[in-house]
Amino acid sequence: MDYLSSREEFTALQERLCSDYNADIPTIIIPAGTCGQASGASDLVRTAQREIIRRKLQDKLHLRVTGCHGFCQMEPSVLIEPAGTFYPRVDITGMKRIIDALVRQEVVEDLLFVDEETGQRIARQDDIPFYRHQSRLLLSQNEKIDPLDVYDYLRIGGYFAFVRLLADMEPRQVIEEVKDSELRGRGGAGFPTGMKWEFLSGAADGKGKYIVCNADEGDPGAYMDRSLLEGNPHSIIEGMLIGAYATGADQGVMYVRTEYPLAIKHLNNALKQSRALGLLGGNILGSGFSFDISLVKGAGAFVCGEETALMRSIEGRMGEPCQRPPFPVQKGIHGKPTLINNVETWANIPVVLRDGAQEYRKTGRMNTGTKIFSLVGKIKNTGLVEVPMGTPVREIIYDIGGGQSGKAGIKAVQTGGPSGGCIPAGMFDIPISYESLAQAGSIMGSGGMIVMDGNTCMIDVAKYFMNFLKDESCGKCFACRKGTQRMFELLDDIASGRGTLNHLKILEELALILKDVAMCGLGQTAPNPVLSTLKYFREEYLEHIEHKRCPAGVCKGLISFTISELCTGCGACVKACPEQAITGEKKQRHVIDQDRCSRCGACKSICKFEAVEIH
């Protein structure tokens, strides 16, 4: 890898990479992010490599292993360029057949994606409803590049925005451009990014300003940042370079949670390559501008996503928040002014500077740009979804997500992770924007979107999140530590049938006060799951308290399993029951001993005749 010492050398390299690349040669693209590897993408990669070598196809076929493309439900999948053919859930024999067909310039019809609604096979990825309704500003880059190869990123125009502004723009202009784009923080709170940059650039002059990439993504069920880090690490480095140039920072830190080993590997590799190319380090491209990035691994505390706790963690101290002021931009890491942005925000920066603020603003209504959501739960198409701001929730869930996966209809969607709230099905027409979600009692958050159907008990959901929060609260501030513990206790009482109307009153009172009084964002948003479920699903709470019934059949303390006359006496449930609570003669209706039953539901899931009922 040649060290680039001037802008001309950079441009020459980029031009050479573009002209050397032959886009007409068919390329097999295998997404192998953490999700892809878990579902077997590594086997496909090995098979493809072996086949290509065995049949000496090196000149006729290219193979590209990339990060996640978003459609996790259908992984391991294969995408063929330039035709854009998409094969879902490919196995090893399928992989061989695809290579066979590629050589003959054909398509394997029976491996193509089937649209469940129309029953038709769809060849092109862009025609699949899941992809068709998205506008993939950031995620579409994941398909085009091998995350381990900086040349791939350079070929699609990577680092171009940075190199151009390094020569042509004043830091002041860069900040104006970002402000103009109206980009807002993608980490959850939605603070205008340009304004944050302006604060840092205005903070006392002199050496030693920090910029930080917050990649401590801890929300259960959210993995947008991981996919960006794994699939396109250079875009984040470029974003940080631009941020550093604009604000005058000379040190960058990436704070990545240690549970993302592949992301850390890709990032380390990307940093190494950028340094070797001279895009990081001292005197970048001979411009006199110096900046370097170090990588810090988080030790697995949810609260370290909070900026003051994150800074303490980077300093090597215990990850617990501090009261603001002083704000990070006044006194951050080691007392120096510090700017912290989320991964997705950094990934948006090169796009803003490449296309210009005017162009960027055209995407999205109400807020600008796109937002990546991780769509999970009781829905047909799970995966990463990138939509323009202002898209109605309904469109994400029904058009892209394909609607409910089970028989029970969709009841609500939970956005924003443990700090967010639930939006009931009746309000699915609200558009996705920071303001409208906050008005509905939820938050944008980092982008988790959990779909729940009729088999989900809202008290159980609130209890789950409260259990998570009481474990993850750092415990520094008394209100948050005890408040979350007590709320969990109250919810547990309600879920197990010990609840009274008084419980509900105390729960609401405590939740409202905790929102007001807690020290950091974690505590202030911790009551959201309780408050939003209380707001929209109060009757479910009352059902639990007054009639001691769980309508969804989830809360173990309030349900009982019985076997109806549909029972054929096959004995499957007898073997499945871990408590030996089921008895009965062969070919006779079985009976559950209610005293021994632990309500695990094993009998219900094994019964082929739907004879086990929940009351």
Add this chain to the structure above:
Amino acid sequence: MVTVTINGLDVRVEEGTTILEAARFVGFPIPTLCHNDGVSPYGACRLCVVEIGQEPRSKLVSSCTYPVEEGLKIRTASQRVVRARRMIIELLLASCPQSKTIQDLASAHGVRQQRFRQEHEDCILCGLCVRMCSEQMMAHAIGFRGRGEDRSIGTPFDMSSDVCRLCGACMYICPACQLRCTYNQPEHAICNACANLRPPCIEKEEYSDLMCYMKPCVACEIK
């Protein structure tokens, strides 16, 4: 000098003072547990919250950490503040009912009941002892460990500390668990009262690995 309005009263105070100091200076009481003039502010007990700013954009902040700003409007006993404070006292009472300090706080603020499940803890994790030990005694013998429910204070690995000088400052400053160790004479408190003397229980052989300040003291039972 900065001018702030506390409960409608215009006050001129030195720049850099906290709201708590300013309010106390002019005589408005604000209850605290984790604050002590000798150690750095911490903002953990949340008792000292005050309301700042104009409705409806006003917010609650901990007065012990918030520096005064020109023109800041502060209310130390608005309805919102009082409600929050009473809930915190109720939570404190539910956790540490035996503490005299907390009982006094409850009675001063008219908290007559607690509606949660009763616990019997003796530490509220206000962190005063940790800050005392590191900032005033320069010993850094004790610190926090764990998080959430499992958070506690102690010496590293719960081993008898090499740097602890048994000065007793941590006991002295503790607001919640005063007079915990009384040896076997309930009327004569030992550790807390005579901070400069080595408590007699430490002389006992069985006690060599224990540290009564940070552990439930069992020395009294050793006859």
